[in-house]
Amino acid sequence: EDKVVQSPLSLVVHEGDTVTLNCSYEVTNFRSLLWYKQEKKAPTFLFMLTSSGIEKKSGRLSSILDKKELFSILNITATQTGDSAVYLCAVHSGSARQLTFGSGTQLTVLP
């Protein structure tokens, strides 16, 4: 059974801090890893990673995948209160036609 584990479960920081969110996985026939941001209800897409060592970057957010050690990290620099959300990691494997999601990391950024 495919498994995705995120850590920490929750994190409280102050504006301007840098945070690193972790996602480890155990799947059969890995295809891709995705990060989503969920503020209220609908998760919104951030990154899709398929290759090791290639950083994806969007503004203050960046992510990288390590397919040998089976994990990914999501970095957020100079955090803002608007970054407060649940960050979800999901893995698509060849053995399943759906994404397996982790339980998410609740990030709270205080002013």
Next chain:
Amino acid sequence: GAGVSQSPSNKVTEKGKDVELRCDPISGHTALYWYRQRLGQGLEFLIYFQGNSAPDKSGLPSDRFSAERTGESVSTLTIQRTQQEDSAVYLCASSASTAAGANVLTFGAGSRLTVL
């Protein structure tokens, strides 16, 4: 449409009643997914539709849950004889069928179900 639409956004029902939740995917997206999210938890896969293929129902938690999809358009998730543990947000997502975009799901805002 421009995004994935779900209705109702909120539904309160009594234990034992049946409910229907609707999802209208992005036009042209052949894949459609239903997920359940209980309070404070991650997304739990329920069912997946891809074009005219047989749906993947492996995530449906019991025979009280069923879903249908008409062609490549609207899908309905039905929960019969609702129980309190069915209370959750039900999220629908769709994705394109191209190799590049096949894994990127676009989610709707969800339907929050409360069973009293």
